[in-house]
Amino acid sequence: MPSLLRTEAVTRAALLTVEHTRVELDLTDPGDTFASTTTLTFASAQTGATTFVDLKATALEEARLNGRPLAVADWQDGRLPLTDLADRNELVVRARMSYSSDGEGLHRHVDPADGRPYLYAMSFLDAGPRWFACFDQPDLKSRYLFAVTAPADWTVLGNGPARVVDEHPGSWRRWEVSPPQPLSTYFVTLVAGPYASVTAEHDNIPLGVHARASLRRELEAEAEDLLGVTGQCFDHYHQVFGRRYPFGEYHQAFVPDFNAGAMENPGCVTFRDQYVFRGRATRIERATRAGIVAHEMAHQWFGDLVTMRWWDDLWLNESFAEYMARRCTSRATDYDQTTEFGLARKDWGMVADQAPSTHPIAGNGAEDAQAALRNFDGISYAKGAAVLEQLAAHLGDEVFFAGLRDYFDSYAFGNAEFAELIGSWSRAGAGDLAAWSEPWLLTAGVDTLRIERPGTADPAVARLVRVPAEQGGERRHAVTVARLDADGTERGRERVEAGPEPVVLTAEPVELLLPDAADETWARIRPAVQDWDGLTRVLARIADPRSRVALYNSLRDQVRSAELAPSAALRVLETQLPDETGDYAMAQLLGFASTELAGPYTAPEHREPVARRVHDLSRLLLGRAEPGSDRQLLAFRAAVAAGVDADELIGWHAGEGLPDGLALDPELRWRLVVRVCALVDRPDLIERAMAEDPSTPGRVHAAAARAGLPSAAAKQRAWELITAPSAIGAYELYATAGAFFQPHQTELTEAYVPRYFAEIGGTAAFRSGWSVAEAASSAYPRYATRRETLALAEAAIAADPAPGVARALIDQTDRLRRAVASTERFPAG
Template sequence: MSSPYQSLHHTEAIARRELLDVEEYDVRLNLASDDQTFGSVTTIRFTSRGGPTFVDLKPVRVNRLTFNGSPLDADLLDRGRLPLETVAGVNELVVDAVMPFRNDGEGLHRSSDPADGKSYVYGMMFMDAAPSVFACFDQPDLKAPYTLHVEAPETWTVIANAPGERTESGSRGSALWEFQRSQPLSTYFVTVVAGPYHVIRDEHDGIPLGLSARASIASALDADADELFTMTKQCFDEFHRLFGIRYPFGDYHQAFVPEFNAGAMENPGCVTFRDPLVFTSRVTRGMRIQRATTLAHEMAHQWFGNIVTPAWWDDLWLNESFAEYMGNRVTADVTEYDDAWVDNAYARRQWGLYADLRPTTHPVAGNGASDASAALQDFDGISYAKGSSILKQLAASLGDEVFFAGAIDHFARHRFGNATMHDLFESWERAGADDLSSFTSNWLRTAGPDTIVLDRAAGVLRRTPPAEHPADRSHTFRVAVATDGKWSTRTLEIDAPQTPFEVGGDAVVLDPYEDSWAVVRPDATTVEHLKTLLPDVEDDALRAGIWNNVRSGFHDAALSPADVVDLVVASPPVESTEDGKRRLGSWLLSDVLPLAPAGSLERVHAAALQKMATTIAGSEHQLAGLRMAISTATDPSLLRSWLAVTPDGIDLDVDLRWRLLVRLAVLGETDPEELLAALDAEPTGHSRVEHMKALVSLPTAEAKAHAWSVFTGALDVPNYELEAAGLGMWRGGQEELLAPYVDRYFDELPDTVAVRSGWVLADATEFFFPVTPLSDSTLDRARALAADESLDLSVRRRLADCADDLARRLATARAYPPA
């Protein structure tokens, strides 16, 4: 089954761009009349060369259509497209429609805060969601200014891309908000944030600043406001210094909104962030760094993405790779988080490498996305982490003077317009770079990473390009060598299949500082030495590089689960134990321990307890050790004791309480009544999500049936609860209960396109994939369904990636059968 809407093809976008120039949008939204739908009246003024085209529109119903003063038949609307027969010259379309509030994090998302029952709205127009909010020519290279008028409940605050103000009272207890005409925007940048948000304001260098979050987390936003504003000001100063071009979009508001799918969205004037980044519980430094780099990443987009926007989605990597690189660089250079690159190594490097190793890998640039839906599939670790790494290499090669001169030239030539990768590289060459065509071909247009390993016996480093995507790449990177417990580094250039390398040491770690982009793995001798060396490594970047070498070795079945467990026990990786699936803690729990020898879980648990006992009370490493201890605990009495009395230095906040309850649920040592009582006692958004995860983690038939009702859509829940249901359902040790759902997953997955779309359609495919049954039959079914061309493209792509992960786990299980 495929989507009920047509995805825009690149050829159609080119034809529409050649035909039209959009002069302006006037959008009137009525958010006050209903909690399921809202009114949307769009007036589009555009110039045409004359001829047929179409406008994008995804309404609940159409009230009235007027084109050039004459009515149009609403029955012409077909699969999200309204055909128009334009005249040469100026045209005007007016669309009066009723649109749906959504709960999937796209379009105009509306949610109710369980803490106080208050409702909140925000817009997320990325890729193809804008037509569910207003009629538009939905493609990135038909930019136009917007004037918004919003009627909202009287108690709400409304924020949008341009400065605005409340002007008068409306009908039925509502208020009218009028916004200034914006700069030219692509449709996917338009947003409205509306609700009884708690708002804090400031100013810096003539730029009005704002922060907002739900009223129930106002105190947490107040506590974080000084840090957030300070980082914002530091980043603005640095971006202005580097680019020499002032931020041009008026106010700079940062809205923390509920149930947001991405980390953030760079809407000019009103950036939206997922509101778990307002910390209501204690977090590690890693999470604070993640928030800081996300803030700087979105600010970098104001130049690269917002001032100059890709002409088509296949150049979206330009936005994300540039913002990823600049976000980390600026955070490390000018904020208190000077270790941002170290955290990035833990959080992002393997995400990109794993994506680049899959059968679904693609070039960073010029991936030839034929339509918008296909382009969305390449919005992954390659677009972010790999592209950022390559830009980092390029900046090092060109030097800052040329690198930023080229970027400034690019912004100036295409200000408020659209451009391509070729335009950017021409700007760099104008700024003094040599011919970059070879660099572009080998690094950006050729998929897959080289693999570089040490052949200790032969005394060489071997470089192997990907078989299906050969490239002639040279690598320059540092190598860390330990001799008699002391580490030293040397710099090597690898430009041949074999490079002589005199080992001269016990442990050899290739490219620990991420100077290049390649798969690097430790040899067996290095692994053995690391078991004694790793605890004493004080260089944080080297520690991160060691763990990434280890992760790559395990991913390729070149390093055993037993060896990984030995390393964890020797030196628990508490530097990166946040819950994100790319972090070390999650990797250890989901990938390594299920394949490790008997007793490994208990060994890791004991190591975590020892880490807690030997770190300073109240330290972040103590908190991280406790999290690992909870996740690996098998003794319910210990978990209960922590629910009653936490270790010295750590408070039992809402996050920690639910970690304990979720683990008790996995062990079958709680019940739905206790979990509901915990939710009722503290009914926050975080509690609601964790309650779902705990409930479906219970080893009961009822729990698994509840999770499955979420997957099929029989139980409609917001996107965060959808994720929690999938992640909580498939638990090791519950295989008998879960066995019936393996076939059901493959049988019923195609029909989920009827109940969800876009981002969450692909996410649900991954969240509910049967990860615990390690069998060839599951792999065969996954590959067969992923090859079915009648299946929605986003589902096929995510399913193929899940199949690759499963194939790698099977390869590791065969190579290292648990004792």
């Protein structure tokens, strides 16, 4: 089906004003389809004009425009033409829609725990027409009423208050959901099924958290933290935005098979249900969840109250929510995400910003909706957030938030563009922001900040040099340079601005000069250090965790740029991590060691000893951790992920030799099963685990375990799931794809490397949107680190595959190219 062109959206927005949308759904049919009737009331600026309505149905049964029947045969490629419009129009569309299994449209999941169906609607980015007829673009907002007939024991939630208006006891109930404000199609939702719920109220706002009935106990255990964070975030946003939450009730539904982390539907945010923890959760995981709660709530103002006019400004929605969430959690909750943003989110964005698919934060010229989705990445989130943080520091809080309040007041319940936000900041006293926005928002790529010692007679003289991104640009970086002794003690800090000209730094001789010591800017960091082994004496003792984040990110980036040998990086981690006080840093770096240093950045013949070293490091940290602590749990997970001794792992699974204070829960048991099955052919372990835990998460873990089995038969079965149509759920598909290629199974999977490049493009014929790109990316043969793989990849890219597959190939091939460069420069690791 064609993706909506920007030119078409502009024309349709100029013509139409959508006044009201009534959606009637009958969800009582046990089959694979449901009845959907949409009544659209809209005005036309031109009598007699022609336009179209979007509908991606299984069957169009009837359509009437102003009482006039429309020809069903005219409905093609997801569009129904509308001709001879009146000044004011009523369109009625009656259709059969299919439930989805890919997390888009109206998704249906049958929980194996109770055999009951659980539904939720995901309308982003252009999936709304998969469950109701609409003019599907962000700037045609409408008021809505949903009339939903559902089984009598179901809960129905949506973008506004839900009430029962009719019922047949023991059979069905009819609900009406009435959102209080106009909505864009992409964040319209519905949640329906026998969900478990916990409700509360904060500051006169009704709150609810919801999950599948089989997660009731876990939901009730997590509700206090979830609702507490929700209230704290509301208080913070009410204070800084100067405007109360505008959408009435606030529900947070944790739903199965959800593709994204969460979706900001006004009044009814949907989350992936892994955030209702089945096993023991660490403070790190609760902090991550708090950040997502804060992120989606920020969207209620920025994105939902005021919505972008076109997908070009999608970056601003996400960058703003990313920035505000980190600020909110650190100031209003017990969870500080500073380290997480630096080590995880910025690292994600830095990798994206150095890939061939890099793009400016803004002004990407998305000519159609799907093109915007392809640029929905770490640049849109992390880089944009880092840049907005610099802008907020540049303007000061008073001007920054005054501009936002002006923006909300000026465009409430409507649409706006970035230029109009700039106008609001200018009215608040920001002045001309063009000089700031051009290099930061409209120029792609990442600069490098490098400390250079010119080799003069004075060892205290050094320079901070900005090496601009290939695309150019005159960015200026206001950063802190720290001076550190050999024992890690800071001798002082200097605030400087790195621009086109080098900055001369004059100070007493020190072991380390570290630019961006407060982790404030968006740049690759190259400190004045030649010997990372020597630097560990400094790194282990640096008090400021932000400075350690800057160094860790520099280390990872130097490995990926073939500047630092992976073996040298591993030595740094082996000497540093035993003294690293931050649990998040420890977990992230052990993950880097396991998935990258012991994976594609080491030649296949050298991987086993590297993996053993990572496992030994994890065991060392495990032995030093306090029994029962988060650190112990994180180190144990890392030891399992890097495990090389199947017998040891099988013993742990049986409860033998477990560290004091560590108890196995379902999630830990599955981690052990998945890792064991990647090492030895033990399908019996999978079947026993499934018998003990036949839940939805259990099925997903079992899919990963089966795909990882080191047998030709298991690989063939998994390959068919990846490359052929099937009824497998989205999460099971992603788990199968992600576990197929293993770093130690290169000989076993050798024949599938060329098959991947020959066959993956064909999956776009039966997958679309999120799922086609996710499966293609997850199944990429990332461990086939050699030039021959690159040649196959480049040929596949040159064959011009479907856009979702193409972006996955381009990004993953860039990562493989970096790994090949590293193994060629450092063949022994």
